[in-house]
Amino acid sequence: MALTYNDVDLKNNTIDIKRTRLYRKEKGELFNTVILDDPKTKASIRQLHMTQRLKEALLDQFEIFSDERKVVTLNTSNEIKEDDFIFRYSASQKYIGKTIRDRTTNGAFERIRLNAGLPKIKIHDLRHTHAVFMRESGAPLEDVQDTLGHSSIESTQIYAKTTPKIIERASKQYENYVNKKSN
Secondary structure, three states, X not given: OOOEHHHEEOXXXXXXXXXXXXXXXXOOOOOOOEEEEOOOOHHHOEEEEOOHHHHHHHHHHHHHOOOOOOOOOOOOOOOOOHHHEOOEOOOOOOOOOOEOOHHHHHHHHHHHHHHHOOXXXXXXXXHHHHHHHHHHXXXXXXXXXXXXXXXXXXXXXXXXXXXXXXXXXXXXXXXHHXXXXXX
């Protein structure tokens, strides 16, 4: 939710993670102010590779606001303006262009979850799913750690639980290795 257009490099297919969004004030003196902070750890500051699927989704998002934004890169100062953020309201006339509130994101996710017939999960649970899928695809635990921005492998092990598919893949890799050694 803290991603800005300057964090995305479409040419090199990378995304820089350098800040976290705590919340958007919904009442009081700082109404509608986005509160940003540094990530939890140094390891949380990272550069991620952007898959083609993600790139296409971001390009679709960029196009929503393309009339007001003539270029993707802008604002080189340290100040971040509201229209620098990627994830903003596009449908609600009342909030159009404002950064999306957490409860809006959570509400939309809940509707999608119900329509898909999924068990009770939260958006944050998708980090666990992503970590397990990375492991099942063959990614080493250290790569999962880097992607999630964890400073310790122990944190990553909580997210990237070992599944039967991971055990089977490791067993097959070991068997192939031993067979090559004995030939």
